[in-house]
Amino acid sequence: MQAHNVVDLGPYLHSFGDTGRAYEQLDLFISIxxxxxxxxxxxxxxVWVxxxxxxxxxxxxCRRYTPWYASMRLYRQERLGDWSVPLADMSAELAQLAAAKRA
Structure with a gap:
């Protein structure tokens, strides 16, 4: 995890309040x-899900967005068990975000 500058915040999060405060420091949260x-x-x-x-x-x-959360983008499997398409889509969009942030 250190090679990719990933920090495990688990030991510091004791409540949803702690988690919410951590989100304030993130550019993007990726989850299931x-x-x-x-x-x-x-x-x-x-948040991308x-x-x-x-x-x-x-x-x-077949929706990319949800009416429940305006800040959430959805990445869906096309075939059960095959994550290749949603992960490729997410990877491409993440690369675009990174390039825009560098510019």
Whole structure:
């Protein structure tokens, strides 16, 4: 994790309040469908969520965005168990964000 400058904040997060305060320091939070992702969306923090092809029906079908959280972008599997497409899409968009931030 050190080679990629990844910091494990787990030992410092004791409540959703702690987690919410940590989100204030992030440019982007990437997650799966978890309470932490919902918290980021509810706090209007930028969050990208990977969804299984068999995700909960409340995420609707074939949508990139959700009416629940304006700051959330969804990346969906096209085939159950195959993460190649959503991860490739996410990687490409992350590269675009990084390039824009450098410019």
């Amino acid at each position: 469908d978890t309470g932490a992702a919902h918290l980021a969306g509810a706090l209007n923090r930028p 990977l969804l299984s092809q068999a995700c909960d029906h409340r995420w609707y079908d």
